[in-house]
Amino acid sequence: MDRKECEVMKKAFITITIVLALCFAFGAWAATDDEPNDSIIAINAQPQASNTVTEGNIFGYLLVDAITTDGKTLNYQWYYNDSASNSGGMLIDGATDSSFTIPTVLTEGTYYYYCVLSVADAEDVTSDVAKVSVEDDSGCNSAGTTQFLFALLGAALFKRG
Numbered sequence: 001m002d003r004k005e006c007e008v009m010k011k012a013f014i015t016i017t018i019v020l021a022l023c024f025a026f027g028a029w030a031a032t033d034d035e036p037n038d039s040i041i042a043i044n045a046q047p048q049a050s051n052t053v054t055e056g057n058i059f060g061y062l063l064v065d066a067i068t069t070d071g072k073t074l075n076y077q078w079y080y081n082d083s084a085s086n087s088g089g090m091l092i093d094g095a096t097d098s099s100f101t102i103p104t105v106l107t108e109g110t111y112y113y114y115c116v117l118s119v120a121d122a123e124d125v126t127s128d129v130a131k132v133s134v135e136d137d138s139g140c141n142s143a144g145t146t147q148f149l150f151a152l153l154g155a156a157l158f159k160r161g
Contacts, residue, residue, distance in 0.1 A: 053106070
């Protein structure tokens with residue numbers, strides 16, 4: 001091998017060595033990256049904003065649908081609040097699913113619920129507030145009863161006339 005060929009081989013060897021060193025350095029840097037690989041929670045569907053039920057005949061549930069960017073399993077925790085706020089509420093024991101059954105023992109009034117979603121390596125995300133209005137079951141002041149009475153009265157008057 002002459003001097004010129006030797007210089008070309010030397011430069012090729014140095015170039016290959018530098019490329020391999022850079023590849024190794026990049027690979028080692030990527031494998032030891034100290035920055036957290038945080039998940040992100042995205043809510044696809046919020047709980048229904050307003051729900052009306054009748055005392056003594058309560059059925060239904062609230063639902064939040066969400067995913068994480070890395071497919072990790074979500075944790076759910078439902079809360080009750082006295083006001084239309086999704087913070088500062090009282091944790092509901094055992095309410096740890098994506099759906100929450102509206103308690104059947106509620107009495108006339110307005111109740112507020114929300115859900116906090118969590119997963120390791122992610123910021124918690126809080127759902128919107130769901131308002132549950134419980135109406136009196138007596139029917140004395142309900143619009144349906146009033147409409148029925150007017151219809152009955154109208155039918156009686158029409159029949160007379």
